[in-house]
Amino acid sequence: MASSLQAPLHLKIAAVDGHSTISMIKMFVEHPTLGKNVVAEYESVRSPDLIAAKAISGEVDFIIMPTNMGAKLYNKGVP
Numbered sequence: 001m002a003s004s005l006q007a008p009l010h011l012k013i014a015a016v017d018g019h020s021t022i023s024m025i026k027m028f029v030e031h032p033t034l035g036k037n038v039v040a041e042y043e044s045v046r047s048p049d050l051i052a053a054k055a056i057s058g059e060v061d062f063i064i065m066p067t068n069m070g071a072k073l074y075n076k077g078v079p
Contacts, residue, residue: 006037014043015064016051024064 011034015021021028021044028042043060045051048069054060056078063070 008037008039011038011040011062012043012060013040013062013064014045014051014054014060016048016066017044017046020064020066 013024013027015024024042026032027040028044031040031042034040045054048065051063051065052069052073055063055065055073
């Protein structure tokens with residue numbers, strides 16, 4: 001009963017154009033349910049630099065990017 005009163009959780013999910021977006025295409029098209037009170041927004045980002053900026057700013061909740069890019073951001077202190 002309490003969960004029906006909770007505000008929905010909004011998740012922003014972004015992937016870099018190319019292989020990363022192709023791996024997510026089913027989710028982009030079908031928008032599967034991620035659970036009760038969860039709303040997901042999907043975005044394909046044109047360049048690795050733009051998705052890095054989104055990661056650093058905290059604009060998105062989940063990012064699909066090349067592993068080496070994630071390692072570089074982590075080593076720079078990006079959570």
